[in-house]
Amino acid sequence: MSGNVIRFPKEKEKENEKESVISAACSTLLAGCGGKKEEAPAATTAASAEAESTAGGQPEGEIDKSQLITIYTNNGSEGRDVWLVDRAAEAGYNVQVVGLGASDVANRMIAEKNNPLCDVVFGLNSIEFEKLKAQDLLQTWEPDWTDGVDASLIDADGYYYPVTTTPLVIITNNEYQNPPTDWVDLTKDEYKGLYQLHGLSGGTGKTVFASIITRYADPNGDLGISDEGWAIAEKYLGNAHLIASGEDSIGAVIDGSLPIDMHWASGVLTEQKVRNYKFNIVSPEIGVPYVVESLAIAKGTENYDLCVDFLNWLGSPEIQLEWSNNFGTIPCQEEALANATEDVKELMSTLKPQELDWGFIAENIDAWVEKAELQYVQ
Numbered sequence: 001m002s003g004n005v006i007r008f009p010k011e012k013e014k015e016n017e018k019e020s021v022i023s024a025a026c027s028t029l030l031a032g033c034g035g036k037k038e039e040a041p042a043a044t045t046a047a048s049a050e051a052e053s054t055a056g057g058q059p060e061g062e063i064d065k066s067q068l069i070t071i072y073t074n075n076g077s078e079g080r081d082v083w084l085v086d087r088a089a090e091a092g093y094n095v096q097v098v099g100l101g102a103s104d105v106a107n108r109m110i111a112e113k114n115n116p117l118c119d120v121v122f123g124l125n126s127i128e129f130e131k132l133k134a135q136d137l138l139q140t141w142e143p144d145w146t147d148g149v150d151a152s153l154i155d156a157d158g159y160y161y162p163v164t165t166t167p168l169v170i171i172t173n174n175e176y177q178n179p180p181t182d183w184v185d186l187t188k189d190e191y192k193g194l195y196q197l198h199g200l201s202g203g204t205g206k207t208v209f210a211s212i213i214t215r216y217a218d219p220n221g222d223l224g225i226s227d228e229g230w231a232i233a234e235k236y237l238g239n240a241h242l243i244a245s246g247e248d249s250i251g252a253v254i255d256g257s258l259p260i261d262m263h264w265a266s267g268v269l270t271e272q273k274v275r276n277y278k279f280n281i282v283s284p285e286i287g288v289p290y291v292v293e294s295l296a297i298a299k300g301t302e303n304y305d306l307c308v309d310f311l312n313w314l315g316s317p318e319i320q321l322e323w324s325n326n327f328g329t330i331p332c333q334e335e336a337l338a339n340a341t342e343d344v345k346e347l348m349s350t351l352k353p354q355e356l357d358w359g360f361i362a363e364n365i366d367a368w369v370e371k372a373e374l375q376y377v378q
Helices: 015-037 046-054 080-090 102-111 126-134 183-187 203-216 227-238 249-255 265-275 304-314 317-327 334-338 342-348 358-375
Strands: 005-007 068-073 094-099 120-122 160-172 217-222 260-264 280-282 290-298
Touching (some): 080 304, 126 358, 203 260, 203 358, 317 334
Antiparallel strands (some): 160 260
């Protein structure tokens, strides 16, 4: 099934290399999807319908799973793309996974807006999905598995729905005597140089930063943030140790040289097993930002009903649990979470999602990061 997987370089790779690979892969996509855009006959006679039925045609009202579903995702690494193609085939679906960087998904869909090639988008976080919404690249739908999903994680407008979650947490050395109780505590002088910042270009650092400064939203403030909020941002970024490439941030927490770090929850669980070490995990009263990986249907797909059927399968408790067990993720669906591993259930019982306005964040995050990097990151 590997022929149904197309991988593109991530944004950080050289632009000329990216363009050459995209050009070649686009040719593959267009060839693979050419049959997908054919017009159905305007009318069908009784005789032709009977002949089609005799020849094994699709009965009226049933979903034709043989139609190709093209999935754009930033979540295809470590064998996820191949697993999805193969597992979907077992369920009768014919899928093609196109691996892209998160921002490249939007760029491709904008470029293809007049001739959409994408059917389903999988894996982006709420910030990226809000950008797709703003560009009118998605359409609404309603899955059948959301009863067991925290409503605060679901897009209120009905465009995208979460399947996995990654709470972003503060971890500390388990012998550290004065751990912070909230991200904002890190602005205090006593924590200067003791906590690690993963930069603002990646998803973790960017989302944590947004979760802090949006507490100080002010329509009259600079970029929608009050003066107090920007003062907090300056202290938060100025007090941090900026992690260099190749630096062992987890090792620094364990040995106590940099005892405080930010990390994604599933990664914390993995590191605890690999390093045989139990971290102290901070659970602020306000909650922590949950980065969710969601599912959406692209505007312009010719297989809307098939996409809904496929996403009802992909988001089902059974498949969420399989995905979690294979790739160490945390399922959003309550039934799937109840059957997850004990360490996942224990961690999630201690955390709650921080309420965030993802539309506001998506609209402003790039400008916030630009201002912060120019003025505050040392």
